[in-house]
Amino acid sequence: MVTKNSADVVIVGTGVVGVVIAEQLLDAGHSVLMIEAGPRVSRAEVVENWRNAPLGVKGDTSVAYPPRPWAPHPTGAEKPENAYLQFTGPDAYDQTFIRYAGGSTWHWAGTSWRLTPEDMRLNSLYGVGRDWAFDYDTLEPYYVRTEHKLGICGPSDRAQQWPQTGARSADYPMPALPFSPGEVRFTDVVKTLGYNNIPVSQARNSGMPYDGRPACCANNNCVPVCPVAAKYDAETALHRLEKKGVTLLVDSVVYQVETNAQNKIEAVSYYDQHKQSHRITGKLFVLACNGLENPKLLLMSKDDRNPNGVANSSDQVGRNMMDHPARSFTVTTKDPYWSGVGPVVNSGIMQTSQGSFRSEHAGAYFRYNNFARNRFVTFAALKKGLVGKALDEEIRRMTACTADIVAAHEILADPNNRLTLSDKKDWLGLPKPSIHYDVGDYVRKSWEAYSQPIGKQIAEAMGAVDIKISPKFNNSKHIMGGTIMGKDASNSVVDVDCRSHDHENLFIPGGGAMAAGACGNSTITMVALALKAGDAIVDQMRGA
Amino acid sequence: MTRQSNDPNGKLMMSRRGMLLSGATLLAGSMAASLCPGMALAAVDAGAQSRFMQLSNLLIDHRLNPDVGARIAETATGQYTNFAGMLDAIIAIAEKKQAKTVEEFFGDIPEGELKDFAHWVIFAWYSGCSSEKRDAKVFTYEEALTFKTTSDVVTIPSYGISGPNLWTRPNVPLSAPMPRF
Numbered sequence: 001m002v003t004k005n006s007a008d009v010v011i012v013g014t015g016v017v018g019v020v021i022a023e024q025l026l027d028a029g030h031s032v033l034m035i036e037a038g039p040r041v042s043r044a045e046v047v048e049n050w051r052n053a054p055l056g057v058k059g060d061t062s063v064a065y066p067p068r069p070w071a072p073h074p075t076g077a078e079k080p081e082n083a084y085l086q087f088t089g090p091d092a093y094d095q096t097f098i099r100y101a102g103g104s105t106w107h108w109a110g111t112s113w114r115l116t117p118e119d120m121r122l123n124s125l126y127g128v129g130r131d132w133a134f135d136y137d138t139l140e141p142y143y144v145r146t147e148h149k150l151g152i153c154g155p156s157d158r159a160q161q162w163p164q165t166g167a168r169s170a171d172y173p174m175p176a177l178p179f180s181p182g183e184v185r186f187t188d189v190v191k192t193l194g195y196n197n198i199p200v201s202q203a204r205n206s207g208m209p210y211d212g213r214p215a216c217c218a219n220n221n222c223v224p225v226c227p228v229a230a231k232y233d234a235e236t237a238l239h240r241l242e243k244k245g246v247t248l249l250v251d252s253v254v255y256q257v258e259t260n261a262q263n264k265i266e267a268v269s270y271y272d273q274h275k276q277s278h279r280i281t282g283k284l285f286v287l288a289c290n291g292l293e294n295p296k297l298l299l300m301s302k303d304d305r306n307p308n309g310v311a312n313s314s315d316q317v318g319r320n321m322m323d324h325p326a327r328s329f330t331v332t333t334k335d336p337y338w339s340g341v342g343p344v345v346n347s348g349i350m351q352t353s354q355g356s357f358r359s360e361h362a363g364a365y366f367r368y369n370n371f372a373r374n375r376f377v378t379f380a381a382l383k384k385g386l387v388g389k390a391l392d393e394e395i396r397r398m399t400a401c402t403a404d405i406v407a408a409h410e411i412l413a414d415p416n417n418r419l420t421l422s423d424k425k426d427w428l429g430l431p432k433p434s435i436h437y438d439v440g441d442y443v444r445k446s447w448e449a450y451s452q453p454i455g456k457q458i459a460e461a462m463g464a465v466d467i468k469i470s471p472k473f474n475n476s477k478h479i480m481g482g483t484i485m486g487k488d489a490s491n492s493v494v495d496v497d498c499r500s501h502d503h504e505n506l507f508i509p510g511g512g513a514m515a516a517g518a519c520g521n522s523t524i525t526m527v528a529l530a531l532k533a534g535d536a537i538v539d540q541m542r543g544a
Numbered sequence: 545m546t547r548q549s550n551d552p553n554g555k556l557m558m559s560r561r562g563m564l565l566s567g568a569t570l571l572a573g574s575m576a577a578s579l580c581p582g583m584a585l586a587a588v589d590a591g592a593q594s595r596f597m598q599l600s601n602l603l604i605d606h607r608l609n610p611d612v613g614a615r616i617a618e619t620a621t622g623q624y625t626n627f628a629g630m631l632d633a634i635i636a637i638a639e640k641k642q643a644k645t646v647e648e649f650f651g652d653i654p655e656g657e658l659k660d661f662a663h664w665v666i667f668a669w670y671s672g673c674s675s676e677k678r679d680a681k682v683f684t685y686e687e688a689l690t691f692k693t694t695s696d697v698v699t700i701p702s703y704g705i706s707g708p709n710l711w712t713r714p715n716v717p718l719s720a721p722m723p724r725f
């Protein structure tokens with residue numbers, strides 16, 4: 001039975017990981033209570049927030065999702081000293097997750113690349129990084145379930161699928177989305193260099209409704225919000241979960257995970273937006289706040305039995321923070337490409353992420369960004385002082401003849417890339433996360449010797465008359481690590497089912513558990529891990 | 545069931561129907577504000593508004609929405625102490641040249657305050673904002689003229705122009721005619 005203060009299973013976080021697990025448990029007959037730090041809002045509100053934001057800040061997703069005082073998340077508006085995320089290392093770990101009901105899939109692109117078998121055996125094959133605790137074949141059925149659960153479209157032609165190695169036991173539920181004029185031209189150009197620009201498998205309804213959501217109609221606004229919910233986001237699933245009986249508690253900031261004498265999790269405590277504390281008990285607990293909020297919460301929850309923090313006997317909580325360090329090439333071409341037709345990310349070159357060179361340096365995934373270019377070029381065109389027809393023609397030329405090519409790199413799990421608790425406090429008086437982050441020599445070497453030359457080669461083949469390269473590594477906003485998975489409890493936080501090594505009734509699924517993240521976006525793997533954890537939880541609850 | 549944490553009785557925060565209705569109301573309100581500039585504006589006298597549209601039509605040879613113009617004018621009155629005087633001065637320059645297009649008189653606007661103001665008016669219409677900055681006033685999104693220059697090909701983000709899987713099209717050459725707007 002579920003009450004306001006207790007349930008069979010308590011899930012902290014309402015993003016995609018929490019949502020898919022909640023649904024498994026509800027379907028298995030368990031009561032589920034979900035706790036969300038931030039608010040629940042309507043899609044119309046998010047869309048209007050974004051439309052009404054100034055053109056110059058539309059690239060900042062937080063304009064669509066202003067944080068509540070009690071549930072801060074990163075925004076582009078703050079000075080570094082006041083920001084929610086504090087940085088101490090040579091590189092910024094500048095993420096854009098949001099604390100809203102539905103979580104950060106509100107503003108993901110929907111890109112869903114599977115890992116390859118090789119990605120999961122990095123140490124065995126190349127002598128670097130960590131191996132996953134299980135192989136690709138173990139994960140594959142969960143990838144299939146993820147593709148069907150979220151509604152991930154993709155090509156039926158095996159030559160156009162990813163990965164090329166490893167099995168695929170079921171087709172995508174929907175066909176690949178068509179390419180824009182720019183993507184067609186880009187695909188033809190890179191083909192002359194030997195690169196195969198393949199359709200992105202993406203959580204977007206292709207040519208048909210799916211899961212009660214409409215078909216994509218090319219609003220070109222997947223980031224920061226699909227206005228019609230053709231792209232999967234977890235908010236779309238919350239309504240279904242409510243019909244199945246979930247209790248969803250919003251504007252409630254969990255600040256402590258409480259252990260009992262058996263070192264099992266007994267309860268979680270949260271503050272409401274009036275700073276009043278409440279306590280929730282349960283039989284089993286799931287932390288589904290991804291790789292930043294989960295370790296922060298575990299570290300905040302230290303007690304006499306767990307002096308380094310809950311689930312942290314290995315001292316690995318908060319360590320191994322990863323992302324996909326990215327550099328962009330803004331290319332000006334003589335002939336038009338015309339980005340901004342169709343979804344914002346619709347294709348990619350993945351073959352460059354694989355190879356024996358991984359013993360020396362990272363691979364990289366190259367993508368052609370398909371965002372409409374107007375907001376990127378308008379101010380520059382206006383600054384030229386043109387008027388009349390000359391101004392119109394310049395905006396049109398710059399919109400058509402500029403493109404962003406992004407190289408996203410694989411980073412190794414490094415325990416020195418670490419989240420700790422800052423001395424600085426948020427509105428509730430809770431510590432802000434502090435992250436030491438260095439992309440590392442493995443990535444830097446790739447950029448110098450591998451990815452930058454390839455990027456320049458592609459740009460030149462595109463007919464570039466000008467190339468501007470981002471001066472530093474940017475974050476891809478793919479939070480991985482922090483609660484890393486392993487078989488050895490002395491150097492990992494969770495087991496193969498994302499169960500805490502230290503607490504048998506605590507699960508910490510999602511990107512935090514990933515031992516290696518390769519180059520492709522992490523959400524599909526996070527969800528696959530969530531489904532695997534969900535199966536384990538159902539089994540464990542049955543035996544409870 | 546969704547509850548806010550300060551909701552001691554477990555009362556529904558907002559039903560799905562309520563959320564949909566609130567969304568519809570929000571959208572309707574937005575549309576109404578867009579269609580009825582008086583709802584969103586402080587008083588800018590009709591004469592100044594009319595002169596501002598006259599100036600705008602001299603600087604920009606396209607069909608301009610007077611509701612958007614009224615919003616720009618309102619901000620301009622606060623931003624430029626000599627707003628009315630600059631309107632008159634630039635219009636006088638254009639009339640003296642009997643200009644039909646901006647190209648025929650723009651070079652005659654003296655550098656400095658007047659030229660800067662003329663550029664700002666163009667900036668406002670094309671970008672839909674008062675500046676590049678985070679705190680810019682927003683006059684319009686979807687009617688910003690930047691989007692009109694590419695409306696035959698490029699989506700205004702969040703306003704799809706095709707349909708399910710119907711966006712395949714030839715790569716339009718730069719020599720193709722500029723959309724009329």
